[in-house]
Amino acid sequence: MKISIDHKSPIPLHIQAESFLRQLIQEPEYQNGKNLPNEVDMAKKLAISRTTLRQAINKLVFEGLLVRKKKFGTKVAHMKISSKSMNWLSFSQEMQARGITIRNYELHVSWVLPDEAIANFFNIKPDKKVLKMERLRGDMDEPFVYFISYFHPRIGLNGDEDFKRPLYELLEQDYSVKAIVSKEEISARQADKFIAAKLEIDAGSAILSRKRFVYDQAERPIEYNLGFYKAESFVYTIESRRE
Amino acid sequence: MKISIDHKSPIPLHIQAESFLRQLIQEPEYQNGKNLPNEVDMAKKLAISRTTLRQAINKLVFEGLLVRKKKFGTKVAHMKISSKSMNWLSFSQEMQARGITIRNYELHVSWVLPDEAIANFFNIKPDKKVLKMERLRGDMDEPFVYFISYFHPRIGLNGDEDFKRPLYELLEQDYSVKAIVSKEEISARQADKFIAAKLEIDAGSAILSRKRFVYDQAERPIEYNLGFYKAESFVYTIESRRE
DNA sequence: TATGTTATTATGTTTGTACATAAGTAAACC
DNA sequence: GGTTTACTTATGTACAAACATAATAACATA
Structure with a gap:
């Protein structure tokens, strides 16, 4: 897990953040229910704004991969393999x-x-x-x-x-x-x-x-x-x- | 279509905007492929910030109800999950x-x-x-x-x-x-x-x-x-x- | 005529900032 | 001791302000 954000890259930061998160949540600790780092800290660490980070998190939340709860934090949704109404993903x-x-x-x-x-x-x-x-x-x-x-x-x-x-x-x-x-x-x-x-x-x-x-x-x-x-x-x- | 945004309401603006959009896109003109008003104008008209409006649009885009294209604008996606009827029969x-x-x-x-x-x-x-x-x-x-x-x-x-x-x-x-x-x-x-x-x-x-x-x-x-x-x-x- | 150049339009990206809110925990008060 | 109050934490909501970019049209140049 060294992949981080490259501000020079032409790839939008929120997309980079998204990939970063997808990798991150593979880690066994997060799979096991540990909270992700909180938004403010993580944004600081990645050197992007909280808004941008949230953009990435939102996407994963939409996809049902993450769940958020106030005060409680964000963690991976422990759900099974499913085809989430996106019938059209192969x-x-x-x-x-x-x-x-x-x-x-x-x-x-x-x-x-x-x-x-x-x-x-x-x-x-x-x-x-x-x-x-x-x-x-x-x-x-x-x-x-x-x-x-x-x-x-x-x-x-x-x-x-x-x-x-x-x-x-x-x-x-x-x-x-x-x-x-x-x-x-x-x-x-x-x-x-x-x-x-x-x-x-x-x-x-x-x-x-x-x-x-x-x-x-x-x-x-x-x-x-x-x-x-x-x-x-x-x-x-x-x-x-x-x- | 008189429903608009109420800044006093406890309901978050982006949620209100979302409902507004859901209603709006029912209009036959939009169903027929006409572009929605552009973001800047619409935000002004609804008296909310463009960011907030985009938040609402994003949700519908994610749901597959709207498609956006640069310079081309935003319109309703002509796509449908027609299992609807089935699901909602008791x-x-x-x-x-x-x-x-x-x-x-x-x-x-x-x-x-x-x-x-x-x-x-x-x-x-x-x-x-x-x-x-x-x-x-x-x-x-x-x-x-x-x-x-x-x-x-x-x-x-x-x-x-x-x-x-x-x-x-x-x-x-x-x-x-x-x-x-x-x-x-x-x-x-x-x-x-x-x-x-x-x-x-x-x-x-x-x-x-x-x-x-x-x-x-x-x-x-x-x-x-x-x-x-x-x-x-x-x-x-x-x-x-x-x- | 073919090829650049520029302007325009509407979405895309990103930041900084601020305050609100839910759900705890700890301290203060009677 | 129990109730209120205040603090804390992390997400939720919202705004304003820039600048980037894709696609097109209008114009200008070689």
Whole structure:
């Protein structure tokens, strides 16, 4: 933890402060509930104004990473992995935002014949092969999600892409495909033998399964995605408001 | 649109500005893409500082309701999380919409001491009793969800209410409490013995658990709600869109 | 004509300063 | 001893004042 604020850098100070904080809160002491240094001191130490520092803190508070209480101070919100109404963060971005380093445990790409649900969703003939991508991902300690994705042939993926890059970035930059609409179905189910083995849990354990249908701006189907999350490690959060 | 800023009010100016903006952007012109008045002018008109106004704008930007671009101005983002409708249907309405006739299998109302999570959410002392309502509901064939709700004492519920009426209707009509914001956490878990017995399934079966935090217009906590759904019978769907 | 130059506009960044408020703790008072 | 009062701490609210920057338009120059 040497990273500090560089006043010469073209990067805005509050952005620098933000990264600084993201690093800082990784420290075990803060993860364990210790208060962050108070705003006035920290601002002084970083040689930025309190307002600027608050700007950075605010962002993390908004994201739900920090909680503040008067007189009590600021500390990291002890919450689980969640997808905080930002449905549109990709998995890697989502994890990054929480300071979790992701590890890809397995990646497998193949061309397969679509089953009925998929052929239907893509509106293609069942004898037209589609690209299937399977990924086992998690943090440094253990895998906690197994993804299966199918992509519409129209996109032109060939299977040699660098799937280590964020998926939607890849689709947008290299294939001009913009994922705009997502329909998701979330349900609980019991892990079958295959999934249980991948996630290193017992068959029959509860898992959270997410089915995601992704469309482009013209509502054309792009991706059919299945995700199986180890139960304890995933909580889906939704925030909604009515008037 | 006469609502403006009241400097005498105990409500912070940036909060007032926020409500003002929320109203403002309802106007069809802004919905149709017209730029909001620029910050400097608007701040002058509202008689608050630009900083304070920006504080309010920032919040809406973060929520994804507004987009800003240098030189281009600020306008409403044409993006929508349309899971709204879904989230705000109460259970009975939700079921009705699916053509399912609901049956109440059990209803139990009691006054209990809140556990830490609840006391915290309500921000009350743990020795202050709260109203707890438990309900087992389902269709004509079988129960498929077990609800546990806790209500904030402030509301003034006494426990003798007619809980057969839709809940949010009751709160609104009889107690002038409007549920506006809901934060939900959805996760999979295994049924414990208690829940399993209620839902008539084996202990250890997968269930979908939904934790719901409900707030009123002033973001004050109203209800803490837990729902345990029989896995096969419930799928949570979300539709989201970005621009 | 093509290419700089400048002005304009509206948001973006940053600071310094001040007082308010919630929730404690300690001291003072009767 | 118990109640009030004052202090302390750290966040919350608010303002004014500059200067930076991105995008564009209008103008000027080679």
